[in-house]
Amino acid sequence: MHNVATTHEGNKTQYLWVWGALLVLTAIEVVLGYKQVFSAVRMLEALLLLSVIKSALIIGYFMHMKFETALMRWMITASVIACFVIMYFFFFPDAGRIIDLGVK
Amino acid sequence: MADATLEHDAVHSLPVSAHGAPGAYEAPLFGGYSKKVGMWLFLASDSLTFGALLFAFSYNRLYTIPWPTPFHVASITNATIMTACLLSSSLTMVLGVMAAQRGDRSGTRNWLLATMVFGTAFIVLHGMEWTKLIGEGLTIPGFPHPAVASSGELAEVSKSAPQFPATFFGLTAMHMLHVTIGVIYLGVVSLRKLFLPILGAIWLAGFLLIPSDNVFHYLIHALLLGLIVASIVLFLKPKDYDAHDVEVSGLYWHFVDLVWMFIFPLVYLMSTRIS
Numbered sequence: 571m572h573n574v575a576t577t578h579e580g581n582k583t584q585y586l587w588v589w590g591a592l593l594v595l596t597a598i599e600v601v602l603g604y605k606q607v608f609s610a611v612r613m614l615e616a617l618l619l620l621s622v623i624k625s626a627l628i629i630g631y632f633m634h635m636k637f638e639t640a641l642m643r644w645m646i647t648a649s650v651i652a653c654f655v656i657m658y659f660f661f662f663p664d665a666g667r668i669i670d671l672g673v674k
Numbered sequence: 675m676a677d678a679t680l681e682h683d684a685v686h687s688l689p690v691s692a693h694g695a696p697g698a699y700e701a702p703l704f705g706g707y708s709k710k711v712g713m714w715l716f717l718a719s720d721s722l723t724f725g726a727l728l729f730a731f732s733y734n735r736l737y738t739i740p741w742p743t744p745f746h747v748a749s750i751t752n753a754t755i756m757t758a759c760l761l762s763s764s765l766t767m768v769l770g771v772m773a774a775q776r777g778d779r780s781g782t783r784n785w786l787l788a789t790m791v792f793g794t795a796f797i798v799l800h801g802m803e804w805t806k807l808i809g810e811g812l813t814i815p816g817f818p819h820p821a822v823a824s825s826g827e828l829a830e831v832s833k834s835a836p837q838f839p840a841t842f843f844g845l846t847a848m849h850m851l852h853v854t855i856g857v858i859y860l861g862v863v864s865l866r867k868l869f870l871p872i873l874g875a876i877w878l879a880g881f882l883l884i885p886s887d888n889v890f891h892y893l894i895h896a897l898l899l900g901l902i903v904a905s906i907v908l909f910l911k912p913k914d915y916d917a918h919d920v921e922v923s924g925l926y927w928h929f930v931d932l933v934w935m936f937i938f939p940l941v942y943l944m945s946t947r948i949s
């Protein structure tokens with residue numbers, strides 16, 4: 571293996587903190603699933619919010635996106651989010667229309 | 675390869691050549707070496723594959739009333755342990771990348787092996803969960819299942835809401851395939867040709883030991899395909915994998931973890947049956 575001088579600003583302590591935070595967030599998700607304190611829609615919103623936070627931690631620290639150039643960060647993030655937004659507007663109005671039509 | 679001769683300064687600014695002559699190589703557009711940019715582009719496209727499957731699952735859930743809730747406490751506990759395995763594997767992976775950047779070869783290999791162990795544990799637990807659900811009657815027509823499945827508590831779900839098993843197995847199978855490819859990828863990077871007989875032995879043992887009415891009796895052949903591809907790569911283009919290769923394989927592995935962070939709540943936690 572070559573000794574390549576690619577450096578990242580992350581360190582072992584930081585990675586352990588991120589790992590711990592991810593486990594805690596997962597535990598919160600499981601408790602929410604068990605207790606079912608929210609309605610289905612509120613529950614979905616809460617779980618999605620926690621998932622977005624967890625994915626941001628993974629992308630930012632474990633995948634080192636936080637330490638990439640601004641151009642790289644924006645190109646990847648913006649293009650993927652734009653595609654998801656387009657998918658959302660294609661799929662979900664139709665699924666909602668079926669409910670509005672009174673399908674039980 | 676140009677990649678192996680490039681060095682970056684501490685903040686990933688312009689690269690300089692191995693001889694210290696700035697400008698010997700054209701500055702990369704994204705500030706990273708080509709393999710890493712290539713992997714990021716692949717992951718961006720792959721995220722759309724999983725995005726489409728998650729959208730399909732959610733779409734079916736919206737218009738299927740009532741939506742089945744087959745996941746008891748045991749299933750949620752199992753899926754939580756699987757999540758912890760993947761999160762822990764991401765930690766060992768990133769420690770492996772750090773070891774590779776220090777030039778610590780044995781440390782790199784050990785951390786990558788730990789990552790593979792966590793990944794394998796995830797696959798085994800997921801396989802057990804699948805087998806349990808199929809045994810309870812959650813089946814897809816045309817796929818092998820044991821005789822008891824037709825009288826299981828979920829047999830009615832497969833008839834009244836076939837969208838559930840179709841989207842559930844489709845989504846989780848795609849993710850399980852990615853984890854399997856990730857374990858093979860890390861095996862190639864960490865053990866190289868030594869990994870081939872290990873992979874071959876696991877494939878053969880799995881094929882001989884898993885009963886023929888279990889779907890994994892057939893899905894285990896994915897390992898044979900992986901063995902063929904890994905052999906082609908290792909024999910036609912043998913190389914000493916460097917820190918860049920370890921980092922790029924880490925990107926793929928973290929992506930697999932990332933996708934599960936959406937599958938776990940959307941598929942499992944939103945379909946719990948706590949009684």
